[in-house]
Amino acid sequence: MRTQQEHALVADALASEGEVGVVTPQHLCFPEGIELVCGQRLAPLEAVYETYGTLAPDKSNVILLCHALSGGAHAAGKHHPNDRKPGWWDLYIGPNKALDTNRFFVICINALASPYGTTSPLSIDPRTGKPYHLNYPPVCVTDWVELERMVLEHLGIQQVYAVVGGSTGGMRAFEWAMRYPERVRKALVIAAPARSNPMVIALNHIQRQTILMGLKHGGIEGANRGLMLARMLGHISYLSEYALWSKFGRDTVPETDFWSVTYQVESYLEYKATTFLQRFDPFCYLYITRAMDNFDLGATYGEGDLRRALARVQAEMLFVSFTSDWLFPPAGQQEAVEILQSLGKRAEHVIIDSPWGHDSFLVERVKPQLKPVIQRFLES
Amino acid sequence: MRTQQEHALVADALASEGEVGVVTPQHLCFPEGIELVCGQRLAPLEAVYETYGTLAPDKSNVILLCHALSGGAHAAGKHHPNDRKPGWWDLYIGPNKALDTNRFFVICINALASPYGTTSPLSIDPRTGKPYHLNYPPVCVTDWVELERMVLEHLGIQQVYAVVGGSTGGMRAFEWAMRYPERVRKALVIAAPARSNPMVIALNHIQRQTILMGLKHGGIEGANRGLMLARMLGHISYLSEYALWSKFGRDTVPETDFWSVTYQVESYLEYKATTFLQRFDPFCYLYITRAMDNFDLGATYGEGDLRRALARVQAEMLFVSFTSDWLFPPAGQQEAVEILQSLGKRAEHVIIDSPWGHDSFLVERVKPQLKPVIQRFLES
Numbered sequence: 001m002r003t004q005q006e007h008a009l010v011a012d013a014l015a016s017e018g019e020v021g022v023v024t025p026q027h028l029c030f031p032e033g034i035e036l037v038c039g040q041r042l043a044p045l046e047a048v049y050e051t052y053g054t055l056a057p058d059k060s061n062v063i064l065l066c067h068a069l070s071g072g073a074h075a076a077g078k079h080h081p082n083d084r085k086p087g088w089w090d091l092y093i094g095p096n097k098a099l100d101t102n103r104f105f106v107i108c109i110n111a112l113a114s115p116y117g118t119t120s121p122l123s124i125d126p127r128t129g130k131p132y133h134l135n136y137p138p139v140c141v142t143d144w145v146e147l148e149r150m151v152l153e154h155l156g157i158q159q160v161y162a163v164v165g166g167s168t169g170g171m172r173a174f175e176w177a178m179r180y181p182e183r184v185r186k187a188l189v190i191a192a193p194a195r196s197n198p199m200v201i202a203l204n205h206i207q208r209q210t211i212l213m214g215l216k217h218g219g220i221e222g223a224n225r226g227l228m229l230a231r232m233l234g235h236i237s238y239l240s241e242y243a244l245w246s247k248f249g250r251d252t253v254p255e256t257d258f259w260s261v262t263y264q265v266e267s268y269l270e271y272k273a274t275t276f277l278q279r280f281d282p283f284c285y286l287y288i289t290r291a292m293d294n295f296d297l298g299a300t301y302g303e304g305d306l307r308r309a310l311a312r313v314q315a316e317m318l319f320v321s322f323t324s325d326w327l328f329p330p331a332g333q334q335e336a337v338e339i340l341q342s343l344g345k346r347a348e349h350v351i352i353d354s355p356w357g358h359d360s361f362l363v364e365r366v367k368p369q370l371k372p373v374i375q376r377f378l379e380s
Numbered sequence: 381m382r383t384q385q386e387h388a389l390v391a392d393a394l395a396s397e398g399e400v401g402v403v404t405p406q407h408l409c410f411p412e413g414i415e416l417v418c419g420q421r422l423a424p425l426e427a428v429y430e431t432y433g434t435l436a437p438d439k440s441n442v443i444l445l446c447h448a449l450s451g452g453a454h455a456a457g458k459h460h461p462n463d464r465k466p467g468w469w470d471l472y473i474g475p476n477k478a479l480d481t482n483r484f485f486v487i488c489i490n491a492l493a494s495p496y497g498t499t500s501p502l503s504i505d506p507r508t509g510k511p512y513h514l515n516y517p518p519v520c521v522t523d524w525v526e527l528e529r530m531v532l533e534h535l536g537i538q539q540v541y542a543v544v545g546g547s548t549g550g551m552r553a554f555e556w557a558m559r560y561p562e563r564v565r566k567a568l569v570i571a572a573p574a575r576s577n578p579m580v581i582a583l584n585h586i587q588r589q590t591i592l593m594g595l596k597h598g599g600i601e602g603a604n605r606g607l608m609l610a611r612m613l614g615h616i617s618y619l620s621e622y623a624l625w626s627k628f629g630r631d632t633v634p635e636t637d638f639w640s641v642t643y644q645v646e647s648y649l650e651y652k653a654t655t656f657l658q659r660f661d662p663f664c665y666l667y668i669t670r671a672m673d674n675f676d677l678g679a680t681y682g683e684g685d686l687r688r689a690l691a692r693v694q695a696e697m698l699f700v701s702f703t704s705d706w707l708f709p710p711a712g713q714q715e716a717v718e719i720l721q722s723l724g725k726r727a728e729h730v731i732i733d734s735p736w737g738h739d740s741f742l743v744e745r746v747k748p749q750l751k752p753v754i755q756r757f758l759e760s
Binding site for chain 2: 134138195196197198199201202203205206208209210212213214216217218221222225226229232233236241244245247248249250258259260261262263265266269286290293294296299326329
């Protein structure tokens with residue numbers, strides 16, 4: 001329990017926070033494209049990124065922020081003052097926020113295969129003049145890191161103060177510390193392990209197969225409904241039973257339909273999936289979930305031996321997990337932390353007691369617990 | 381930890397077990413049918429059941445066993461000596477097994493809407509001469525209990541020594557103790573709460589909508605693929621991350637396909653779903669999962685007040701949960717047990733430490749823990 005004084009301190013800290021205001025996405029084009037791990041070249045390559053705060057003359061204050069599955073480069077602020085919602089991590093980015101833009105220059109780059117501007121399955125395949133769709137090449141977390149490296153180098157940034165990410169963004173942050181150990185001073189990995197577990201693969205398989213079944217039998221209309229169902233499953237894997245009880249319990253809707261929606265939780269899932277469909281794409285979803293499955297740092301950097309792989313790390317690392325996260329349970333992160341510590345690396349694991357599941361790092365009421373953890377790590 | 385002597389006792393107990401041998405399903409017809417809770421009458425009504433052991437002359441040794449979602453009346457033994465597999469709870473039914481057929485007369489009745497013989501969406505609708513499919517009436521757990529009561533009364537059985545069930549079978553066992561308190565001496569509820577939680581409803585919603593999407597876009601072929609995907613999701617909700625790690629880890633298959641099967645866990649899910657499709661039906665699945673969602677004893681017997689509902693119970697009750705069950709976590713059962721105890725009822729909760737998830741009651745290696753718990757309860 002917090003004392004009244006501590007409560008007041010937290011309240012003060014939150015009260016003094018500012019906003020990043022209106023931001024403009026930046027576009028880059030690499031005409032020569034990118035050589036992917038699968039051996040294919042994706043060219044031309046466009047990349048979209050956003051930045052918040054001011055780059056120090058010596059470029060020593062860069063935080064590379066990595067977005068999760070359904071996120072994009074738009075992490076904070078608004079594109080237009082009338083936007084209903086700010087970027088996906090506005091809670092944590094801004095003046096006096098955890099990623100304090102008075103001090104840090106935060107950059108977030110849209111990942112390959114994500115539908116938010118970087119070349120994706122929705123982009124035009126120059127060979128056909130039509131969208132890539134399933135002709136887009138397979139991508140992996142390593143490719144995501146490579147794109148980020150290319151964008152940073154284009155901006156003249158050779159080293160980052162910190163790389164930060166949650167979920168698949170956390171995978172990216174972790175891989176940065178492995179792939180470019182000398183370029184990362186600190187790595188903050190939130191709710192992401194060193195490798196995807198078979199529960200994640202199983203859930204992703206069902207989600208992909210649902211989209212592919214829709215596509216097979218119902219074309220784009222079917223694929224879209226498949227994406228909605230995939231999102232519903234993904235969505236509940238980010239939540240917890242407690243979260244569903246506290247939001248919906250067993251409440252029913254006023255006009256029930258036996259085969260569609262009887263319960264509030266069903267109505268909520270359908271509504272959220274409808275809004276997701278408006279902003280996402282089934283083909284992108286297929287590629288990104290497969291990249292997630294294939295993430296295995298031990299395989300990529302240690303020939304199957306995670307300990308050998310982790311020996312590469314030079315950054316100071318902080319792992320954050322949430323007690324109720326059943327997609328990437330704390331045990332997965334703990335395994336990595338224990339190996340790092342046994343190797344004499346600077347690694348710490350903070351397990352936050354939160355009933356809100358995997359998505360806790362996006363939930364406002366977890367902020368009083370998570371913000372000081374991030375601040376302490378970034379400012380030490 | 382068990383002592384060596386205790387290990388020897390367990391080994392002895394298991395070694396002396398016998399088999400029920402070859403069994404024959406029994407058929408019953410109720411020409412007048414059944415009046416369902418929804419107000420519709422389902423007629424004619426056929427019911428299939430199996431029995432194991434010998435009915436005592438005074439009928440005092442009846443155990444009503446209730447099967448789960450994908451089970452049926454065939455709980456033990458084989459229909460033919462060459463059958464590859466015995467009934468679904470053969471581990472626990474037979475001479476000197478937990479449901480000891482030297483002493484008890486065990487009866488298991490196939491539930492309404494299940495495809496194993498009792499009138500279901502696959503049966504011929506006498507009004508059309510075609511299978512009911514979506515013209516089958518909505519059924520609920522209460523209807524399942526009523527069918528069981530009708531079969532028992534047909535056999536002249538007015539009271540049962542015990543009612544036993546796991547998962548949706550546990551819901552039925554629980555409802556028996558509420559609906560017919562004077563007819564049940566003991567009720568054993570395994571991995572089932574007093575009401576379905578919103579996580580269950582959410583998972584079932586996705587499963588149903590996947591089947592319905594398949595049906596809409598791909599007819600019966602699509603519905604069948606939808607059923608496979610629904611089963612995959614159901615299946616992983618009965619397991620645990622630990623179970624998936626220990627069975628598959630991140631192992632890949634020899635011939636990988638980027639969009640279908642790369643990992644062993646995917647291959648396993650596809651294989652299990654294929655065998656499920658051979659023995660189950662998408663329409664039945666729709667009806668049974670909705671019955672599961674709608675299960676809420678507080679609503680049915682207490683006008684929304686579970687305490688008021690549980691005041692009806694007269695039976696001695698045992699609830700068994702498994703630590704790693706994330707579909708019906710122990711907390712759900714604990715809530716009911718605490719209310720029952722506070723009402724002065726004879727109710728106990730045994731939480732078995734098992735890493736195998738919801739399906740632990742079907743897993744052979746949990747038997748050394750579960751068998752003595754059941755025996756102690758039935759033989760006290």
